[in-house]
Amino acid sequence: MKQENLVSFSQSLLEWFDSYGRKHLPWKINPTPYRVWVSEIMLQQTQVTTVISYYERFTKHFSDLSCLAQASVDEVLELWAGLGYYARGRNLHRAAQIAWDTYGEIPPHFEDLIKLPGIGRSTAGAILALALNQSYPVLDGNVKRILTRQYAINDWFGHPRIEKLLWQYAEELLPTERVADYTQALMDLGATVCTRQRPKCSICPIKDSCQAYFLGTQGNYPVPKPQKNPLSLRTTQMVILSNHQQEIFLEHRPLTGIWGGLWSFPECSIETNLESWCEDQFNFNYQVESIKKLPSLRHRFTHFILDIYPVLVQVSSEHNNIAESNQKTWVSTKKAYQLGLPAPTLKLLKKLNEASDLKHMV
Numbered sequence: 001m002k003q004e005n006l007v008s009f010s011q012s013l014l015e016w017f018d019s020y021g022r023k024h025l026p027w028k029i030n031p032t033p034y035r036v037w038v039s040e041i042m043l044q045q046t047q048v049t050t051v052i053s054y055y056e057r058f059t060k061h062f063s064d065l066s067c068l069a070q071a072s073v074d075e076v077l078e079l080w081a082g083l084g085y086y087a088r089g090r091n092l093h094r095a096a097q098i099a100w101d102t103y104g105e106i107p108p109h110f111e112d113l114i115k116l117p118g119i120g121r122s123t124a125g126a127i128l129a130l131a132l133n134q135s136y137p138v139l140d141g142n143v144k145r146i147l148t149r150q151y152a153i154n155d156w157f158g159h160p161r162i163e164k165l166l167w168q169y170a171e172e173l174l175p176t177e178r179v180a181d182y183t184q185a186l187m188d189l190g191a192t193v194c195t196r197q198r199p200k201c202s203i204c205p206i207k208d209s210c211q212a213y214f215l216g217t218q219g220n221y222p223v224p225k226p227q228k229n230p231l232s233l234r235t236t237q238m239v240i241l242s243n244h245q246q247e248i249f250l251e252h253r254p255l256t257g258i259w260g261g262l263w264s265f266p267e268c269s270i271e272t273n274l275e276s277w278c279e280d281q282f283n284f285n286y287q288v289e290s291i292k293k294l295p296s297l298r299h300r301f302t303h304f305i306l307d308i309y310p311v312l313v314q315v316s317s318e319h320n321n322i323a324e325s326n327q328k329t330w331v332s333t334k335k336a337y338q339l340g341l342p343a344p345t346l347k348l349l350k351k352l353n354e355a356s357d358l359k360h361m362v
Protein backbone atom coordinates (compact mmCIF):
# COMPACT_ATOMS: atom_id res chain seq x y z
CA MET A 1 0.00 0.00 0.00
CA LYS A 2 1.20 3.52 -0.73
CA GLN A 3 1.90 5.82 2.24
CA GLU A 4 -1.26 7.89 1.68
CA ASN A 5 -3.35 4.71 1.53
CA LEU A 6 -1.79 3.47 4.77
CA VAL A 7 -2.82 6.72 6.45
CA SER A 8 -6.31 6.57 5.04
CA PHE A 9 -6.62 2.92 6.14
CA SER A 10 -5.94 3.75 9.80
CA GLN A 11 -7.93 6.99 9.68
CA SER A 12 -10.98 5.26 8.27
CA LEU A 13 -10.72 2.57 10.90
CA LEU A 14 -10.37 5.07 13.74
CA GLU A 15 -13.37 7.08 12.56
CA TRP A 16 -15.40 3.90 12.38
CA PHE A 17 -14.19 2.93 15.86
CA ASP A 18 -15.27 6.24 17.34
CA SER A 19 -18.81 5.55 16.22
CA TYR A 20 -19.12 1.77 16.31
CA GLY A 21 -16.29 0.32 18.43
CA ARG A 22 -17.24 -2.07 21.24
CA LYS A 23 -16.34 0.18 24.16
CA HIS A 24 -18.66 -1.44 26.65
CA LEU A 25 -16.71 -4.70 27.09
CA PRO A 26 -15.37 -5.03 30.66
CA TRP A 27 -11.70 -5.20 29.67
CA LYS A 28 -12.06 -1.90 27.80
CA ILE A 29 -12.80 -0.18 31.08
CA ASN A 30 -9.56 0.77 32.82
CA PRO A 31 -7.37 -1.22 30.41
CA THR A 32 -4.28 -1.77 32.55
CA PRO A 33 -1.64 -4.23 31.30
CA TYR A 34 -2.92 -6.74 33.86
CA ARG A 35 -6.56 -6.45 32.79
CA VAL A 36 -5.71 -6.53 29.09
CA TRP A 37 -3.44 -9.51 29.61
CA VAL A 38 -6.13 -11.53 31.45
CA SER A 39 -8.69 -10.72 28.74
CA GLU A 40 -6.33 -11.63 25.90
CA ILE A 41 -5.58 -15.01 27.45
CA MET A 42 -9.24 -15.74 28.15
CA LEU A 43 -10.26 -14.70 24.64
CA GLN A 44 -7.92 -17.21 23.01
CA GLN A 45 -10.16 -19.86 21.38
CA THR A 46 -13.16 -18.57 23.36
CA GLN A 47 -16.09 -16.38 22.37
CA VAL A 48 -16.46 -12.89 23.84
CA THR A 49 -19.93 -13.70 25.20
CA THR A 50 -18.55 -16.67 27.15
CA VAL A 51 -15.55 -14.77 28.45
CA ILE A 52 -17.40 -11.75 29.93
CA SER A 53 -18.75 -13.40 33.09
CA TYR A 54 -15.51 -15.35 33.69
CA TYR A 55 -13.47 -12.22 33.23
CA GLU A 56 -15.58 -10.21 35.66
CA ARG A 57 -15.42 -12.93 38.33
CA PHE A 58 -11.69 -13.48 37.83
CA THR A 59 -10.67 -9.81 37.97
CA LYS A 60 -12.94 -9.21 40.95
CA HIS A 61 -11.26 -12.06 42.84
CA PHE A 62 -7.72 -11.37 41.58
CA SER A 63 -7.84 -7.63 41.17
CA ASP A 64 -4.16 -7.18 40.27
CA LEU A 65 -0.92 -8.95 39.50
CA SER A 66 0.14 -9.35 43.11
CA CYS A 67 -3.18 -11.04 44.08
CA LEU A 68 -2.86 -13.48 41.22
CA ALA A 69 0.82 -14.20 41.88
CA GLN A 70 0.12 -14.96 45.54
CA ALA A 71 -2.85 -17.23 44.90
CA SER A 72 -2.53 -20.99 44.66
CA VAL A 73 -2.90 -22.61 41.27
CA ASP A 74 -5.99 -24.43 42.58
CA GLU A 75 -7.69 -21.14 43.38
CA VAL A 76 -6.93 -19.93 39.86
CA LEU A 77 -8.21 -23.09 38.23
CA GLU A 78 -11.35 -23.00 40.33
CA LEU A 79 -12.25 -19.67 38.74
CA TRP A 80 -11.17 -20.96 35.34
CA ALA A 81 -13.37 -24.06 35.59
CA GLY A 82 -15.72 -24.25 32.61
CA LEU A 83 -13.68 -21.92 30.40
CA GLY A 84 -11.61 -24.80 29.00
CA TYR A 85 -8.00 -24.96 27.79
CA TYR A 86 -6.75 -25.06 31.36
CA ALA A 87 -3.11 -24.71 30.32
CA ARG A 88 -4.01 -21.05 29.77
CA GLY A 89 -5.01 -20.67 33.42
CA ARG A 90 -1.89 -22.45 34.66
CA ASN A 91 0.37 -20.37 32.41
CA LEU A 92 -1.36 -17.18 33.49
CA HIS A 93 -0.70 -18.03 37.12
CA ARG A 94 2.92 -19.04 36.48
CA ALA A 95 3.55 -15.92 34.40
CA ALA A 96 2.04 -13.76 37.17
CA GLN A 97 4.43 -15.29 39.71
CA ILE A 98 7.45 -14.74 37.44
CA ALA A 99 6.44 -11.19 36.55
CA TRP A 100 5.76 -10.30 40.18
CA ASP A 101 8.99 -11.87 41.46
CA THR A 102 11.14 -10.46 38.66
CA TYR A 103 9.67 -7.05 37.87
CA GLY A 104 7.02 -6.34 40.48
CA GLU A 105 4.66 -5.54 37.59
CA ILE A 106 3.67 -6.69 34.11
CA PRO A 107 6.87 -5.77 32.28
CA PRO A 108 6.27 -2.89 29.83
CA HIS A 109 8.90 -4.16 27.35
CA PHE A 110 8.19 -6.54 24.49
CA GLU A 111 11.39 -8.57 25.04
CA ASP A 112 10.47 -9.25 28.68
CA LEU A 113 6.80 -9.93 28.04
CA ILE A 114 7.44 -12.48 25.34
CA LYS A 115 9.50 -14.59 27.73
CA LEU A 116 6.56 -15.13 30.09
CA PRO A 117 4.64 -18.42 29.84
CA GLY A 118 1.61 -18.24 27.54
CA ILE A 119 2.52 -14.88 26.01
CA GLY A 120 3.32 -14.98 22.30
CA ARG A 121 4.10 -12.17 19.90
CA SER A 122 0.46 -11.20 19.31
CA THR A 123 -0.52 -11.25 23.01
CA ALA A 124 2.55 -9.21 23.94
CA GLY A 125 1.66 -6.74 21.16
CA ALA A 126 -1.93 -6.51 22.38
CA ILE A 127 -0.88 -5.79 25.98
CA LEU A 128 1.57 -3.08 24.90
CA ALA A 129 -0.73 -1.53 22.31
CA LEU A 130 -4.05 -1.70 24.13
CA ALA A 131 -2.83 -0.85 27.64
CA LEU A 132 0.22 1.33 26.97
CA ASN A 133 -0.45 2.69 23.46
CA GLN A 134 2.91 1.36 22.29
CA SER A 135 3.46 0.76 18.58
CA TYR A 136 3.25 -3.02 18.36
CA PRO A 137 1.10 -4.91 15.88
CA VAL A 138 -1.35 -7.62 16.78
CA LEU A 139 -2.10 -10.66 14.65
CA ASP A 140 -4.97 -12.55 16.23
CA GLY A 141 -7.58 -14.49 14.25
CA ASN A 142 -9.70 -11.41 13.47
CA VAL A 143 -6.74 -9.40 12.24
CA LYS A 144 -5.45 -12.27 10.13
CA ARG A 145 -8.85 -12.57 8.46
CA ILE A 146 -8.98 -8.85 7.66
CA LEU A 147 -5.44 -8.78 6.28
CA THR A 148 -5.79 -11.90 4.14
CA ARG A 149 -8.86 -10.26 2.56
CA GLN A 150 -7.31 -6.83 2.24
CA TYR A 151 -4.33 -8.29 0.38
CA ALA A 152 -6.18 -11.25 -1.19
CA ILE A 153 -3.58 -13.70 0.14
CA ASN A 154 -4.01 -16.95 -1.69
CA ASP A 155 -2.20 -19.15 0.75
CA TRP A 156 -2.87 -20.54 4.22
CA PHE A 157 -1.78 -18.05 6.89
CA GLY A 158 -0.09 -20.79 8.90
CA HIS A 159 2.73 -21.07 6.36
CA PRO A 160 5.77 -19.38 7.91
CA ARG A 161 6.23 -17.35 4.70
CA ILE A 162 2.65 -16.04 4.88
CA GLU A 163 2.80 -15.42 8.60
CA LYS A 164 5.93 -13.34 8.07
CA LEU A 165 4.18 -11.39 5.33
CA LEU A 166 1.15 -10.75 7.55
CA TRP A 167 3.34 -9.43 10.36
CA GLN A 168 5.02 -7.16 7.83
CA TYR A 169 1.65 -5.81 6.65
CA ALA A 170 0.42 -5.44 10.23
CA GLU A 171 3.50 -3.38 11.06
CA GLU A 172 3.24 -1.21 7.95
CA LEU A 173 -0.38 -0.38 8.69
CA LEU A 174 0.23 0.74 12.29
CA PRO A 175 -0.55 4.43 12.74
CA THR A 176 1.75 6.74 14.63
CA GLU A 177 -1.00 7.86 17.01
CA ARG A 178 -3.95 6.24 18.79
CA VAL A 179 -2.39 2.79 18.51
CA ALA A 180 -4.63 1.44 21.28
CA ASP A 181 -7.83 2.55 19.54
CA TYR A 182 -6.55 1.42 16.15
CA THR A 183 -5.72 -2.05 17.52
CA GLN A 184 -9.10 -2.30 19.19
CA ALA A 185 -10.75 -1.08 15.99
CA LEU A 186 -9.16 -3.88 13.95
CA MET A 187 -10.28 -6.47 16.47
CA ASP A 188 -13.80 -5.05 16.61
CA LEU A 189 -14.08 -4.81 12.85
CA GLY A 190 -13.09 -8.45 12.52
CA ALA A 191 -15.64 -9.46 15.15
CA THR A 192 -18.58 -7.43 13.85
CA VAL A 193 -18.07 -6.48 10.16
CA CYS A 194 -15.34 -8.56 8.53
CA THR A 195 -16.85 -11.71 9.94
CA ARG A 196 -15.92 -15.23 8.90
CA GLN A 197 -19.26 -15.80 7.16
CA ARG A 198 -21.00 -13.11 5.10
CA PRO A 199 -18.77 -10.09 5.82
CA LYS A 200 -20.72 -6.84 5.77
CA CYS A 201 -18.57 -5.20 3.13
CA SER A 202 -21.08 -2.50 2.23
CA ILE A 203 -20.61 -0.87 5.65
CA CYS A 204 -16.89 -1.64 5.97
CA PRO A 205 -14.75 1.46 6.52
CA ILE A 206 -11.76 -0.07 4.72
CA LYS A 207 -13.50 -1.56 1.71
CA ASP A 208 -11.76 0.87 -0.68
CA SER A 209 -8.42 -0.79 -0.05
CA CYS A 210 -9.78 -4.33 0.12
CA GLN A 211 -8.62 -6.48 -2.79
CA ALA A 212 -10.99 -9.31 -1.96
CA TYR A 213 -13.91 -6.87 -2.01
CA PHE A 214 -12.68 -5.45 -5.32
CA LEU A 215 -12.46 -8.94 -6.80
CA GLY A 216 -15.66 -10.15 -5.16
CA THR A 217 -13.74 -13.04 -3.58
CA GLN A 218 -14.20 -12.31 0.14
CA GLY A 219 -15.41 -15.85 0.75
CA ASN A 220 -12.07 -17.27 -0.45
CA TYR A 221 -10.12 -15.82 2.46
CA PRO A 222 -8.56 -16.82 4.68
CA VAL A 223 -7.47 -19.82 2.64
CA PRO A 224 -8.02 -22.92 4.81
CA LYS A 225 -5.20 -25.11 5.95
CA PRO A 226 -4.32 -27.45 3.09
CA GLN A 227 -5.43 -31.01 3.58
CA LYS A 228 -2.88 -33.71 3.07
CA ASN A 229 -3.40 -35.22 -0.36
CA PRO A 230 -5.92 -38.00 0.04
CA LEU A 231 -4.44 -41.35 -0.87
CA SER A 232 -5.46 -42.60 -4.27
CA LEU A 233 -7.68 -45.67 -4.37
CA ARG A 234 -6.88 -48.71 -6.46
CA THR A 235 -8.78 -51.93 -6.81
CA THR A 236 -7.87 -55.47 -7.68
CA GLN A 237 -9.57 -58.83 -7.89
CA MET A 238 -7.69 -61.66 -6.18
CA VAL A 239 -8.45 -65.03 -7.62
CA ILE A 240 -8.31 -67.86 -5.10
CA LEU A 241 -8.22 -70.98 -7.23
CA SER A 242 -9.09 -74.04 -5.22
CA ASN A 243 -9.08 -77.68 -6.26
CA HIS A 244 -10.65 -80.78 -4.79
CA GLN A 245 -7.48 -81.62 -2.84
CA GLN A 246 -8.09 -78.59 -0.66
CA GLU A 247 -5.23 -76.79 -2.33
CA ILE A 248 -4.93 -73.24 -3.47
CA PHE A 249 -2.92 -71.76 -6.26
CA LEU A 250 -0.21 -69.16 -5.51
CA GLU A 251 2.13 -67.14 -7.68
CA HIS A 252 5.56 -65.87 -6.83
CA ARG A 253 5.58 -62.12 -7.37
CA PRO A 254 8.36 -60.36 -9.26
CA LEU A 255 11.09 -58.96 -7.06
CA THR A 256 10.22 -55.40 -7.98
CA GLY A 257 6.83 -53.81 -7.36
CA ILE A 258 4.48 -54.28 -4.45
CA TRP A 259 4.98 -57.38 -2.31
CA GLY A 260 8.11 -58.09 -4.38
CA GLY A 261 9.32 -61.70 -3.97
CA LEU A 262 6.30 -62.82 -1.91
CA TRP A 263 3.66 -65.40 -2.80
CA SER A 264 0.12 -64.28 -3.47
CA PHE A 265 -3.06 -65.13 -5.30
CA PRO A 266 -3.21 -64.27 -8.99
CA GLU A 267 -4.83 -60.90 -9.67
CA CYS A 268 -6.91 -59.30 -12.38
CA SER A 269 -9.02 -56.20 -12.69
CA ILE A 270 -12.44 -56.20 -11.03
CA GLU A 271 -14.29 -55.98 -14.36
CA THR A 272 -12.69 -59.16 -15.68
CA ASN A 273 -14.78 -62.13 -16.73
CA LEU A 274 -13.17 -64.80 -14.63
CA GLU A 275 -13.85 -67.84 -16.74
CA SER A 276 -12.22 -66.40 -19.85
CA TRP A 277 -9.46 -64.86 -17.76
CA CYS A 278 -8.56 -68.24 -16.23
CA GLU A 279 -8.44 -69.78 -19.68
CA ASP A 280 -6.24 -67.00 -21.05
CA GLN A 281 -3.95 -66.89 -18.08
CA PHE A 282 -3.41 -70.52 -17.39
CA ASN A 283 -4.19 -72.14 -20.67
CA PHE A 284 -5.17 -75.41 -19.03
CA ASN A 285 -7.88 -77.88 -19.50
CA TYR A 286 -10.21 -77.72 -16.56
CA GLN A 287 -13.69 -76.80 -15.55
CA VAL A 288 -14.71 -73.97 -13.37
CA GLU A 289 -17.28 -75.46 -11.03
CA SER A 290 -18.22 -72.41 -9.07
CA ILE A 291 -17.27 -68.80 -8.54
CA LYS A 292 -17.98 -67.07 -5.26
CA LYS A 293 -17.27 -63.49 -4.35
CA LEU A 294 -15.85 -63.11 -0.84
CA PRO A 295 -16.06 -59.98 1.32
CA SER A 296 -13.67 -57.28 0.16
CA LEU A 297 -10.79 -56.03 2.26
CA ARG A 298 -8.82 -52.82 2.27
CA HIS A 299 -5.05 -52.57 2.46
CA ARG A 300 -3.19 -49.30 2.97
CA PHE A 301 0.14 -48.60 1.36
CA THR A 302 2.09 -45.41 2.01
CA HIS A 303 0.97 -43.86 -1.27
CA PHE A 304 -2.33 -45.52 -2.04
CA ILE A 305 -5.15 -47.63 -0.75
CA LEU A 306 -5.85 -51.00 -2.31
CA ASP A 307 -9.37 -52.40 -2.20
CA ILE A 308 -9.14 -56.12 -2.72
CA TYR A 309 -12.09 -58.08 -4.06
CA PRO A 310 -11.35 -61.77 -3.48
CA VAL A 311 -13.10 -64.44 -5.52
CA LEU A 312 -13.02 -68.11 -4.71
CA VAL A 313 -12.93 -70.19 -7.87
CA GLN A 314 -13.48 -73.92 -7.46
CA VAL A 315 -12.00 -75.93 -10.31
CA SER A 316 -12.53 -79.60 -11.12
CA SER A 317 -9.77 -81.79 -9.64
CA GLU A 318 -9.27 -84.11 -12.54
CA HIS A 319 -8.32 -81.27 -14.87
CA ASN A 320 -6.46 -78.88 -12.62
CA ASN A 321 -3.19 -79.38 -14.41
CA ILE A 322 -2.12 -75.76 -14.19
CA ALA A 323 1.57 -75.88 -14.85
CA GLU A 324 3.57 -75.63 -11.67
CA SER A 325 6.97 -73.99 -11.76
CA ASN A 326 9.30 -72.07 -9.50
CA GLN A 327 6.92 -69.20 -9.90
CA LYS A 328 3.54 -70.96 -9.52
CA THR A 329 2.36 -73.67 -7.18
CA TRP A 330 -0.60 -75.55 -5.79
CA VAL A 331 -0.31 -75.78 -2.05
CA SER A 332 -2.53 -76.76 0.85
CA THR A 333 -3.84 -73.80 2.80
CA LYS A 334 -1.96 -75.01 5.87
CA LYS A 335 1.37 -75.36 4.04
CA ALA A 336 0.94 -71.99 2.42
CA TYR A 337 1.85 -70.40 5.78
CA GLN A 338 5.41 -71.59 5.27
CA LEU A 339 5.74 -69.33 2.24
CA GLY A 340 6.39 -65.60 2.40
CA LEU A 341 2.94 -64.05 2.08
CA PRO A 342 1.84 -60.41 2.00
CA ALA A 343 -0.57 -59.33 4.74
CA PRO A 344 -3.79 -59.43 2.66
CA THR A 345 -2.97 -62.90 1.31
CA LEU A 346 -2.33 -64.04 4.86
CA LYS A 347 -5.63 -62.55 5.98
CA LEU A 348 -7.53 -64.30 3.22
CA LEU A 349 -5.76 -67.54 3.96
CA LYS A 350 -6.77 -67.36 7.61
CA LYS A 351 -10.35 -66.88 6.56
CA LEU A 352 -10.11 -69.89 4.30
CA ASN A 353 -8.67 -71.98 7.11
CA GLU A 354 -11.29 -70.77 9.52
CA ALA A 355 -13.85 -72.13 7.08
CA SER A 356 -11.95 -75.45 7.68
CA ASP A 357 -13.16 -76.92 4.42
CA LEU A 358 -12.81 -74.85 1.28
CA LYS A 359 -15.99 -76.43 0.02
CA HIS A 360 -17.91 -74.66 2.75
CA MET A 361 -16.95 -71.41 1.21
CA VAL A 362 -17.92 -72.25 -2.29
Ligand code: SF4
Pocket: 146, 149, 150, 193, 194, 195, 199, 200, 201, 204, 205, 206, 207, 208, 210, 211, 212, 213, 218
Ligand atom coordinates in the same frame (compact mmCIF):
# COMPACT_ATOMS: atom_id res chain seq x y z
S1 SF4 B 1 -14.40 -5.00 2.49
FE1 SF4 B 1 -15.35 -6.84 3.25
S2 SF4 B 1 -13.78 -8.41 3.09
FE2 SF4 B 1 -12.75 -6.44 2.89
S3 SF4 B 1 -12.07 -5.96 4.95
FE3 SF4 B 1 -14.08 -5.00 4.70
S4 SF4 B 1 -15.57 -6.50 5.43
FE4 SF4 B 1 -13.62 -7.54 5.14
